[in-house]
Amino acid sequence: MSPAAGHDRFDAIVLGAGAAGLFCAATAAARGRRVLVIDHNVEPGAKIVISGGGRCNFTNIHTAPDRFLSANPHFAKSALGRYTPQDFVALVDRHGIAWHEKTLGQLFCDGSARQIVAMLMRECGDARFALGAPIRAVEHGDGLFRVTAGDGAYAAPALVIATGGPSIPKIGATGFAFALAKQFGLKLVEPRPALVPLTLGADEALFRELAGVAAPVTAMAGKARFSEAALFTHRGLSGPAILQASSYWRPGSAIAIDFVGDRPADWLLAEKQARPRATPRAVLAGLVPQRLADALAARLALGETLAACKDASLRAAEARLRRWSFQPSGSEGYAKAEVTVGGIATAGLSSQTMAARHLPGLYCIGECVDVTGWLGGYNFQWAWASGHAAGLAV
Structure with a gap:
């Protein structure tokens, strides 16, 4: 009996019908490979559909390797260089999908994120799909990977792990990729939630009471700095x-927020000279919404008017406003995390093909790999780029 007896035979089996898996399947199918895509969800592209408020922030025109976190910051360079945002935009244009740029290079569909899923499914051509098929076993021997999923049994010389990370479990996300990677001898960089809201403890209750207030700030975690809106x-x-900032934050460490922005040094002293009778609350309301200004002023405990404040106190207040420290008690976890930081260690993978170095035929792509992008379309671009690299190799 052959090692694949009773199994439907393919050139490549892709586990996961998300962004990376679909793009890998499309790339391989375009090369004439016989591809099977397996997913436990009954519909493909679950995370694509909910992304970008339903409009899919499908790439970012400012994509560069320094916008990604990884234990090896150089790993993503090859794939990102060989499949660029411009390449994906050209594909979107060929399918007649209208799009627009929002802020900071973020590209969105004018219509629905489902247009991107439909495009990818069309691109997959003759690839076969086994959807709503939970994976029951994955084995390897005699140069073949054998997968039992749903009611089917399948075999192929190439297996692509594209099942993502555990972020957003409500759409079916799990840590399956990490368990499978361990099974096949790949190491992991400790996974943790990323692009996730942070929680504050009881000592920061004053700020938790500001629920719904947003302000333009610069948030800092370690050496990382991001100037966008913060929401209490x-x-x-x-x-x-x-x-x-949450992607760079580690439990037990602090994050800092700059509320002052581009105002010059000694800005509060200049305000004192110009408006000595103004209250600190009124001055801070020129920076941030009034409710937040009131909370900051209460914490700073300055005088009733700027004229009543010593210059040293104003300098100290400005310094604190430029680097206001918060000690998060934790994060809201994978349930609210957009992506996962960490994952399958890149040391065991080829940056050219995403192939496992020690086991021919095994590939890892997308979010399950220890490459995590900034907010704003970067993670989709990594999905397209890594999927493309593997799709050219299987």
Whole structure:
């Protein structure tokens, strides 16, 4: 009996019908490969559909390797260089999908994110799909990978792990990729939630009471700095600037927020000279919404008017406003995380093909790999680029 007896035979089996898996399948199918895509969800592209508020922030025109986190910051360069945002935009244009640029290079569909899923499915051509098929076993031997999923049994010399990370479990996300990677001898960089709201403890209750207030800030975690909006929530901090900083934040460490922006040094002293009778609350309201200004002024405990404040106190207040420290008690976890930082270690993979170095025929792509982009379309671009690299190799 042959090692694949009773199994439908393919050139490549892709586990996961998300962004990376679909793009890999499309690339391989275009090369004439017989491809099977397996997913436990009954519909493809679950994360694509909900992304960007339903309009899919499908790439970012400012994509560059320094916009990605990885234990090896050089790993993503090859794939990103060989499949660029301009390449994906050209594909979107060929399919007649209208799009627009929002802020910071983020590209969105004018219509629905489902247009991107439909485009990818068309691009997959003759690839076969086994959807709504939970994977029951994955084995390897005699140069073949054998997968039992749903009611089917399949075999191929190439297996692509594209099942993502555990972020957003409500759409079916799990840590399956990490368990499978361990099974096949690949190492992991500790996964953790990323692009995720942060929670504040009881000592920061004053700020938790500002739920719904947003302000333009610069959020800092370590050496990373992001200038966008921060949003105070009933549990802590969110908004684009905080989500960005969260990818660099580690439990037990602090994050800092600059509320002052581009105002010059000694800005409060200049305000004192210009408006000595103004209250600190009124001056801070020129920076941030009034409710936040009131909370900051209460914490700073300055005098009733600027004239009543010593210059040293104003300098100290400005310094704190430029680097206001928060000690998050945690994050809102994978349930609210847009992506996963960490994952399958790149040391065991080829940056050219995404292939496992020690096991011919095994590939890892997309979010399950230890490459995580900034907020704003970068993670989709990594999905397209890594999927393209593997799709050319299987």
